[in-house]
Amino acid sequence: xxxxxxxxxxxxxxxxxxxxxxxxxxxxxxxxxxxxxxxxxxxxxxxxxxxxxxxxxxxxxxxxxxxxxxxxxxxxxxxxxxxxxxxxxxxxxxxxxxxxxxxxxxxxxxxxxxxxxxxxxxxxxxxxxxxxxxxxxxxxxxxxxxxxxxxxxxxxxxxxxxxxxxxxxxxxxxxxxxxxxxxxx
Numbered sequence: 001x002x003x004x005x006x007x008x009x010x011x012x013x014x015x016x017x018x019x020x021x022x023x024x025x026x027x028x029x030x031x032x033x034x035x036x037x038x039x040x041x042x043x044x045x046x047x048x049x050x051x052x053x054x055x056x057x058x059x060x061x062x063x064x065x066x067x068x069x070x071x072x073x074x075x076x077x078x079x080x081x082x083x084x085x086x087x088x089x090x091x092x093x094x095x096x097x098x099x100x101x102x103x104x105x106x107x108x109x110x111x112x113x114x115x116x117x118x119x120x121x122x123x124x125x126x127x128x129x130x131x132x133x134x135x136x137x138x139x140x141x142x143x144x145x146x147x148x149x150x151x152x153x154x155x156x157x158x159x160x161x162x163x164x165x166x167x168x169x170x171x172x173x174x175x176x177x178x179x180x181x182x183x184x185x
Contacts, residue, residue: 021129024116029134031109031116033094036128040121051108051115051146062119064104067148074144083147085127092140095127096120096147103151110143 021034026046035041043062047054057066071083082102085095098105105120111132120126133139 022118026114029111029114029132032131033107033118034128035120036125040124041118042121043119044116046114046116048114051110055148061106061117064150066150070147070149072144072146087145089142092130094130098122098126101154102149106148108146111141
């Protein structure tokens with residue numbers, strides 16, 4: 001009986017710790033995006049239309065607005081610093097670079113006449129898996145994916161002068177000399 005309770009508790013812990021992907025459905029298209037394990041996607045929203053025509057400074061996801069387009073998979077134009085480090089349509093993986101440390105990162109997936117937006121946890125690893133299911137190109141079909149940034153950037157760390165590390169050693173040496181001088185007297 002005790003063994004059965006232990007096994008039941010262990011099964012519950014394993015099931016509770018399983019990763020859940022962020023999904024949303026718009027029309028006949030189901031969008032899925034994961035970020036790490038366990039899944040760190042904060043919010044998601046499905047919309048009709050095209051993300052690059054819809055998302056502007058006033059558009060909001062998870063209470064966050066002020067979005068700026070950082071990168072788009074079907075466009076080689078340079079946007080703000082950062083964006084997709086990689087986006088694979090073969091193994092359906094993605095990763096984002098955020099070198100300026102924006103507070104908020106969002107990835108959108110566009111298929112047919114709808115798109116899905118996923119608000120990511122910028123403190124976690126910015127990579128994962130994606131999937132679309134629906135009409136047209138069916139499973140894995142994608143018009144494009146985009147990355148957006150919002151919020152403040154993190155300030156660059158102030159470099160520590162090389163000599164600053166020698167200061168504690170010098171103070172320690174002076175303290176030793178003082179102690180020796182006191183003992184000699």
